Amino acid sequence: MKDFLAELKAGEIAEMVLLKPETSHEDLNSSSVMDEDVLEGFPKQRATRLGSEILKNPEDPVYPLVREYSDVVSKHPPSQLPPDRGVRHEIDLVPGAKYCVTRQWPLPREQCEVIDAFITERAKSGMVRESKFPHSTPTFCVRKPTGKWRLVHAYNKLNSATVPAETPIPRKDILLNNMSGCTLYSALDLVDGYYQILMRKSDIPLTAVSTPSGMLWEWLVMPQGLSNAPATFNRLTIAYVRSYFDDIFVHSRVEGGQTAMEVHLKYLRRVFEVMRANKLYANIDKCVFTAEEIKVLGCFVSRVGVLADPGKVKAIAAWPTP
Template structure:
């Protein structure tokens, strides 16, 4: 298992062998009937909007003091130049990126006109004579409001991808080990960065009413926008990396009891530093999506707490309640969701084999009993997924391997401070045809 390297421990191929006596401590079966209760549990009551209703909450004073940067209605103003600008470098030979605007219903036209009137007033958009042009339309949000969409397809296709290093989820997750209280701030990711002056004409957008305007700030929809925003928050919060993690437009603040301070006291101090930095740099977060001082937080597709990491109950619910696929397209969608949680499921690759066989080239669609059993087995596996431990690099690890005629895998284990053997991660993969004839004793040592 040559992949057992520092910083890559959660990436090892993992599986629990059949008949193993391995005990999955802290396992957690997700009851679909109580999922609604969990959605309104303690981690839900820690949302910023709920805290503002309780003046006795220890985080109430912070939210009131910094209400200008953590609110449900961030100001629409031209951001300062913080040293990071969004840049668009085009592939050599690119001429003009222009797409004709199409007609839209009057309701959308009125919404778009009102949107741009506000952006003009804020100094974020100006009239343009650019040869480039991308159309605009709207989509309805779940809350009933409209989301503005610019069709930058041609511009994005001609853009050289940014080579900015992106954060690894597993590294961020492992850095949270040992902490007991957390906050998560969801940044308003649009219009918080200025454009490089020479690239402003590339952002020209048209509207159904005949306007052509260009953005002075980074609009949503540009292919490299997430990388640029990630660069900004990483730069600003780097001095706080001992207690802050950033992932694109998400900021995670972690704390533990130390130096005579209780965990809550430490968290309040850390959070104040973060909010001061946001205030000084005019960065804004949506209070309705921010969580403060929680023992568990949604963390990059999972649910994170002091005891470890578990699959997000809402994702497990979506998997479990998915209807039986009636086509190859339906099955691909469901497997895409189920694969996202594969590290919580022992023997996943073996279970999924009858389903992936249906997606092979020239395969005839037939929902036979084997496929049905695999479908239900994966659902059940995700519902009984264990809480995975976070790796402690000061303690030894062990690996349990297994192989079948169709798949290989292993489980990365570690004994915690209480003497319990915990699973750090599960992974597995199916064998390619050329390797299915290899003796099983050899397969056990493959990655």
């Protein structure tokens, strides 16, 4: 173990390979580690492929397509009650479950203002309405990496009384294996993914949440914080595209006499058509188009395979020797 750590720190280990029996039915790629200087240009390359940057360059091959589908990929997608797509979030309670009530706790003034503004906006769009049912869950905010606030609800009691869903969650290793080795990559970030799914009508009263201002609201769409919400969202997206929760990935290589770019634009058009038909929206500021490599679930994926994040490897290498 000491020799391994010493070689890892010295940079003498170039690759770590997952060994598996020959009888395994899954052909998984190995994960390699690249030096930070090799990956240094990756963030800059990704930044130039952001949707907002592409719209500044009419000569970009993706520009016409993004402009054509600006109704589904934009900075300001419509805030409205989503259509019924056949997938609704359901809350099945365990036998004997009673009312789920937790009192709202005090919050800083900044969070109170954010919550009131957020609920007011959602009420105008028809996503929430006043509630009179005997359920209540507190509301609070968590800070996003961007510095903005994310509104969530502490559904602890409700989640404890909910029958867990057994819907399979996408496997990270298989997703990375399917994406690696391609030439071009795009990633679409769905806007407010949870709020694009309706609640089952009989379960709407269970979603009742309190706010610091003393109001009680209930959600007509799937709110943040419910235990089975990830499984429900996966059921929705898996029916249309290859995704990992609220991220949709498009990848392509040369095929059928077409260039990788031609194939990629064809795939993007298909995805945009599905999104338009089902009224799904993506935030163009978070979308990446036709990049040669892309960061997926903490790893870098490109034509050379799956690469470990050098920042994470650096933390392992710096671990003190026992």
